[in-house]
Amino acid sequence: MTDAAHAHAHHTAPAPPAGWHRLTAPGWLRVLWVTPIGFGIGLGLPVLLRWAAGWHPLWDGTVLVTVELVTTPLFFLVGLGGFDYWAHYASGRPTRPEDHSGHGAYSWRDYFRVNTDHKVIGIQYVVTTIVFFCVGGLLAMLFRAELAQPGDQFFNPQTFNVLVSNHAALMIFLFIIPAFAGLGNYVIPLMLGAADMAFPRLNALSFWLLPMAGLILLAGMVTPGGGPSAGWTCYAPLCSHQPLGQVFFNMGVQWAGASSIMTALNFLVTIITMRAPGMTFWRMPLLVWANFTTSLLVVIATPFIAGSQFFVMFDRVMHTNFFEHSGGGYVLGYQHIFWFYSHPAVYIMMLPGFGIISEVIAVMSRKPVFGYRLMALSLMAILVLGFSVWAHHMFVAGMAGWLRVPMMVTSMVIAVPTGIKIFSWLATMWEGRIHFTTPMLFALGFLSMFVIGGLSGIYLASVPIDIHASDTYFIVAHIHYVLFGGSVFTIFAGIYYWFPKMTGRMYDERLGKLHFWLTFIGFNLTFFPMHYIGLQGMPRRVADYSSRFADVNLFVSIASFGLGASTLVFLYNMVKSWSHGERAPGNPWRALTLEWQVSSPPPIFNFDEIPQVVGHPYEYGVPGARHAIFGSEHPTPVTSEPVGTG
Amino acid sequence: MRRGSVLQLVGLGAVAAAITTAVALLIPWLPVSASKESTRIHFVYWFTTVIAIVVFAAVVAVLAYSVIHFRARPDDDSDGPPTHGHTTLEIVWTAIPAVLVTAISIVSAVVLAQNSRAGSTPLVVQVTAQQFAWEFTYPNGKRYGYLTLPKGRHVKLEITAKDVIHSFWVPEFSQKQDAVPGQTNTLVITPTRLGTFPVICTELCGLGHALMRSHADVVTTAKFADFMKHGAGGSPGLAVFQENGCGSCHTFRPAAATGKVGPDLDGLKASAAKANRGPLDKFIEESIVDPSAYVAPGFPDGVMPHIYKQQIQPGQLQQLVQYLSKGAK
Numbered sequence: 007m008t009d010a011a012h013a014h015a016h017h018t019a020p021a022p023p024a025g026w027h028r029l030t031a032p033g034w035l036r037v038l039w040v041t042p043i044g045f046g047i048g049l050g051l052p053v054l055l056r057w058a059a060g061w062h063p064l065w066d067g068t069v070l071v072t073v074e075l076v077t078t079p080l081f082f083l084v085g086l087g088g089f090d091y092w093a094h095y096a097s098g099r100p101t102r103p104e105d106h107s108g109h110g111a112y113s114w115r116d117y118f119r120v121n122t123d124h125k126v127i128g129i130q131y132v133v134t135t136i137v138f139f140c141v142g143g144l145l146a147m148l149f150r151a152e153l154a155q156p157g158d159q160f161f162n163p164q165t166f167n168v169l170v171s172n173h174a175a176l177m178i179f180l181f182i183i184p185a186f187a188g189l190g191n192y193v194i195p196l197m198l199g200a201a202d203m204a205f206p207r208l209n210a211l212s213f214w215l216l217p218m219a220g221l222i223l224l225a226g227m228v229t230p231g232g233g234p235s236a237g238w239t240c241y242a243p244l245c246s247h248q249p250l251g252q253v254f255f256n257m258g259v260q261w262a263g264a265s266s267i268m269t270a271l272n273f274l275v276t277i278i279t280m281r282a283p284g285m286t287f288w289r290m291p292l293l294v295w296a297n298f299t300t301s302l303l304v305v306i307a308t309p310f311i312a313g314s315q316f317f318v319m320f321d322r323v324m325h326t327n328f329f330e331h332s333g334g335g336y337v338l339g340y341q342h343i344f345w346f347y348s349h350p351a352v353y354i355m356m357l358p359g360f361g362i363i364s365e366v367i368a369v370m371s372r373k374p375v376f377g378y379r380l381m382a383l384s385l386m387a388i389l390v391l392g393f394s395v396w397a398h399h400m401f402v403a404g405m406a407g408w409l410r411v412p413m414m415v416t417s418m419v420i421a422v423p424t425g426i427k428i429f430s431w432l433a434t435m436w437e438g439r440i441h442f443t444t445p446m447l448f449a450l451g452f453l454s455m456f457v458i459g460g461l462s463g464i465y466l467a468s469v470p471i472d473i474h475a476s477d478t479y480f481i482v483a484h485i486h487y488v489l490f491g492g493s494v495f496t497i498f499a500g501i502y503y504w505f506p507k508m509t510g511r512m513y514d515e516r517l518g519k520l521h522f523w524l525t526f527i528g529f530n531l532t533f534f535p536m537h538y539i540g541l542q543g544m545p546r547r548v549a550d551y552s553s554r555f556a557d558v559n560l561f562v563s564i565a566s567f568g569l570g571a572s573t574l575v576f577l578y579n580m581v582k583s584w585s586h587g588e589r590a591p592g593n594p595w596r597a598l599t600l601e602w603q604v605s606s607p608p609p610i611f612n613f614d615e616i617p618q619v620v621g622h623p624y625e626y627g628v629p630g631a632r633h634a635i636f637g638s639e640h641p642t643p644v645t646s647e648p649v650g651t652g
Numbered sequence: 653m654r655r656g657s658v659l660q661l662v663g664l665g666a667v668a669a670a671i672t673t674a675v676a677l678l679i680p681w682l683p684v685s686a687s688k689e690s691t692r693i694h695f696v697y698w699f700t701t702v703i704a705i706v707v708f709a710a711v712v713a714v715l716a717y718s719v720i721h722f723r724a725r726p727d728d729d730s731d732g733p734p735t736h737g738h739t740t741l742e743i744v745w746t747a748i749p750a751v752l753v754t755a756i757s758i759v760s761a762v763v764l765a766q767n768s769r770a771g772s773t774p775l776v777v778q779v780t781a782q783q784f785a786w787e788f789t790y791p792n793g794k795r796y797g798y799l800t801l802p803k804g805r806h807v808k809l810e811i812t813a814k815d816v817i818h819s820f821w822v823p824e825f826s827q828k829q830d831a832v833p834g835q836t837n838t839l840v841i842t843p844t845r846l847g848t849f850p851v852i853c854t855e856l857c858g859l860g861h862a863l864m865r866s867h868a869d870v871v872t873t874a875k876f877a878d879f880m881k882h883g884a885g886g887s888p889g890l891a892v893f894q895e896n897g898c899g900s901c902h903t904f905r906p907a908a909a910t911g912k913v914g915p916d917l918d919g920l921k922a923s924a925a926k927a928n929r930g931p932l933d934k935f936i937e938e939s940i941v942d943p944s945a946y947v948a949p950g951f952p953d954g955v956m957p958h959i960y961k962q963q964i965q966p967g968q969l970q971q972l973v974q975y976l977s978k979g980a981k
Contacts, residue, residue: 331834373732404837418753438732439724468760477854543823545854548862627731
């Protein structure tokens, strides 16, 4: 979209379809009759084929569920309108010229349809992922209730394992990874000076795959026979012999993974081809750099988890023997494939957060990012090294012995670029004018907690210590310091930071600070003691444990309820501020990056005039420095006033 | 930087380091060491901890100093000095962590090599894991559900699994190794302390994972020689009970077993009456070879493995059945 004038002609909501067209037009009415067709095909096709081939029984639950989990979501998406444009194009019918009817949100209903506006999609993503964050958190509080005392209280081991597995799966696949995709979706095109993402329809489709994946995972929990209970790592051969619910896990991950890959491709093409004039790579904000590297990680690594889950599904449904020793399969092969994705996934869950922190710290400290180029290069270093460390999850797995020391060294080396980032953020704050707003508090909380998580990571990178600590609560503590103290804090920082831009209203600063302190304290009380019980001998993923850990576990459970309750403050603040908050100015943080140079929320096609980028994005304190100029402005202005404060 | 601020920064760092050191020393983070390997691992742990404290204190000092001194007043709209970078500084904070992690890597690699050495005449014990029991086979062919080790001798465990992946861990030995179907992994332990230590499964292996426990007894060389000669003593039925790891899931007072996954075998007579599936002996035998034939109320079907029909010889099965029916109340 380059023709701004053309865009203006379509600023009104499209007329709703009338009469019979309401049933055939994309939307929820069409979902109502198309989804059952998909369900019927998923039911009929396997039965028909089995009948034709003479296989018995005709009704094989595992096969039916596997096929259903492909056809039903697919037809749901067809009904909603995810494929309309492509279907027209592929079938040779005249495609409708882009009328932008899928663009923008005029009422709350527009968030519940296939919308091609990256700003709408960004909000769809963030809200959806917060819903799953709350569900995942509730699951955690349920099993913390069970763990408050040794012995069985509320749940049997099967239910306990389901709760643990789905807590992790939802938090990873339905919250952290897509929450970053959502923030990136909203912010990246704006930061680049683009009107939208490169592939708006693909963007819409990748969002709608996500609630599908989440519902499949949740449906797995209540499947007759028992839900997925082999942990989020789903190690073969255990997970090939789990109750029916495990198939929901295998398939749910596929939908989430597909969504992730599509978004990453979209980010990559957008960043490479849609930068505004003058926006060279070395002038891109670090959030864009971070999402660029993350997207490379996603497109390279995510197919591996898809492969691992397909193999497990084949072993189960088609009785192949990829990981079945008795059939000549290679048991550890699963772990190699799984971690070849899931270690890079740790960076997929961290690098976008690094980007957010760079934005927040520079703006709130009123200083340029210290060592900008090294910050970008260290992201690339983590990207490359991230693919050479997967086997540090397998130090005790019995893999080839020679692989341990090289994998230890690469894992250790990753601490170097990570350290560079931490030290550079500290140097960015040094002698700054620090404004302790809520996003900045979360950034500082991230910085301190991530240092602890990084240092416990050094312990785990060391093979001998890992042999002791592997599969214990020390691991649980470490991963939460990295993913909660790390990723989740950065997500909160990002949500507060861009809340004014996304909603056009300011959040309540006092509630925001209250939320930060409750979360920060609750987080540490919950997860710090886990280091201790882990090293002392408490394994992870157990519903029952030695009575000598009873006191610490009771303490942790109580703290975790407090941590859970702190989220209520956040939700209240978001709902109240979005509906009744003070109107936000275009640039409340006096930031230089492009998303703040337009109104809050931005116009439907972002920029009425394409900006001309003339300098770096973080030139705070540099007299006369500009990141971009708009329209008729002369390219060499000399004013000491920051852009867009007026 | 002024001299006063340097002093203040160093002071903040010292306070942070002192608090962190106190946390590291006052809390007994690690279990007691009961093997040579564990002592070496504890050394790597403390070596890493010293480095971690220094790094953590440095970061916290700078963070705290910045929070105290660079706070902007609410009406302060000015910007900070436009520092873009400092090449020397950036080289320093790339180089120092690189050196530190290299040091940790070297120490770790050396300890790993030492901990993998079993000497020329180790005691070799085969460890077989299955849902949800451990089985330890000694060179004389005898099998037990728990581990007995002589103090001071290298022990080489050859670990494998029958069904899914399990993981062998004794926290006091600090050594851990996954048991993987179809392959044999080795683990070296050199016990240095007499006593009884828990054997824990640390890899999620199914419903009974949390209770897949056993114990390792470290005894004197003389006692161990006696153990190898005469076994643990007791009736042949008890030996079958122990070899098959029944006690890790079932409580049975005569065998001093306290497992809680499956039904309490002390109450076998009452259960048999309730099940009403023929005489006690027949009920016990059926429950072992075909656990799904009758499932005690309150217990899920499919937790007890269906492997004992093949695993236990007919003669041994009779010994086990007699042992259980005699000991049952």
